[in-house]
Structure formats: C-alpha cells, structure tokens
Amino acid sequence: MITLVLLGFKLERLMSGWRFGVAYVTSGIFGNVFGANFAPPTTPSLGCGAAVLGLMGCFFIDLALRWRIAKQPFKHLIKLIVFTTLGFCILGILPGVDSFSNTGGLFAGFLIGISMVPARQESRSRKGVLLLWAIRVISLAILVVSFISLLNNFYGDKSLDEFCTYCRYISCLPISGFCDQSK
Structure with a gap:
C-alpha cells in the first residue's frame, strides 16, 4: 500500500487522473489474465501487485523519456530497479503470490x-x-493483441502447464513443500 500511495501520487501528477486510472486498471487486469494463463491451476490470480508493477513500468518509461532533463536520473533508476526487484524477489516467492501476474503487470x-x-x-x-505517435500506436496494438491472445488461450482447450511443468517453481520458492501444494 505504501508503494501504491507513493508511486500513485507522483505518477498521477505526471499523467492526468484518467490516464493514471486507465494505466492502473489495465495493467492490473492484463497482469491477472497473464497470471491465469501461466500460473499453476490452483494459484489464485488476484490482487493489486500487477497494477502496482504496471505503475513501475510506466515510471521506467517516464524516466527514459525525461532522462536528459531529470535531476539525478541514475538515482531514480536505481530506486526503480530496487522496488521492482523487491516486488518480484521478496513478494514473488511467497506461497499464494502469483509472480506471473506481476510479470504481466510490468509488461503492460x-x-x-x-x-x-x-x-x-x-x-x-x-x-x-x-515517430512518437507511430511508436505509441504500435505499443497499444501489441497490448491489445497480447490481451486478446491471452484471453483466447485462457478460454481455449489447450493448457499451458502441459508443456511448462517447471512454471510452478517460478512463482514459488520450493521450501517445505509450498510448491507441491499446487499439483
């Protein structure tokens, strides 16, 4: 929650309120759909982790766009990397936390x-x-096509865990049988 408040306040000032809302909701939904496709079948795919990491992804892009005019850009980059790493490494290895959702949220x-x-x-x-508008349209098209593909795969007949048997270890630290609960 602290990360959401700190990041959200700064990002909402950079973007408008409606853009911030769209970024938060879209990255959260995309991340959870991504997690539902790749996580083991019994892993819940919900929460705000994907949306918070989606905000961090927006911050990475903002920093890249404003690199020349930012004060101490390396300091900001290190902070973003540390928070993103903590989001994946500390929270991602806990049982019941879906790292795939976080990955999808960051991508979105x-x-x-x-x-x-x-x-x-x-x-x-x-x-x-x-050029800027062409890149924006291509980025938006990639997001829409990826979302449609993930939804199509989720509701389709094929299961991704058939060829990705190790995927459960990406989202879980194999200690005391935590990962074996999702078999």
Whole structure:
C-alpha cells in the first residue's frame, strides 16, 4: 500500500487522473489474465501487485523519456530497479503470490507507459512527432493483441502447464513443500 500511495501520487501528477486510472486498471487486469494463463491451476490470480508493477513500468518509461532533463536520473533508476526487484524477489516467492501476474503487470505497464505517458520533446520536428505517435500506436496494438491472445488461450482447450511443468517453481520458492501444494 505504501508503494501504491507513493508511486500513485507522483505518477498521477505526471499523467492526468484518467490516464493514471486507465494505466492502473489495465495493467492490473492484463497482469491477472497473464497470471491465469501461466500460473499453476490452483494459484489464485488476484490482487493489486500487477497494477502496482504496471505503475513501475510506466515510471521506467517516464524516466527514459525525461532522462536528459531529470535531476539525478541514475538515482531514480536505481530506486526503480530496487522496488521492482523487491516486488518480484521478496513478494514473488511467497506461497499464494502469483509472480506471473506481476510479470504481466510490468509488461503492460511498459506498453501503457509508451502509449500514455506525456513526452516532453526538446525539438518539435514533424518527423519526431510522427515517430512518437507511430511508436505509441504500435505499443497499444501489441497490448491489445497480447490481451486478446491471452484471453483466447485462457478460454481455449489447450493448457499451458502441459508443456511448462517447471512454471510452478517460478512463482514459488520450493521450501517445505509450498510448491507441491499446487499439483
């Protein structure tokens, strides 16, 4: 919750309120659908972890876009890497926490950040503006196609755990039989 409040307050000031809401909800839904596809069948896929990591993905894109004008960009990059690593390594190995959802949320956050984070351009050349919009449209298209593919796979006949038997160890630390509960 602390991470959500700290990140959310800063990101909402960078983006508008509606863009922040779209980024939060979309990365949360995408992450949980991603987790539902790759996690073992008995692992719950819910919570705000995917949405919070989606916000971190937006922050990575914001930092990349504002690298030249940011004060101490390496310091901000290190903080983002530390928080992201903590989100995956500390929380991701606990039983009942779906690391796949977090991964999907971070992926969606990157794509949403590319699509929605306002870019401050030093030069307003027509070519630069067109390139930026082309990248944004491609990013949004990748997000939509990925989401449709994940939903199609989730409701389809094939199960991803048939060819990914080790996937349960990605989302669980194999101590005291925690990972064996999801067989």
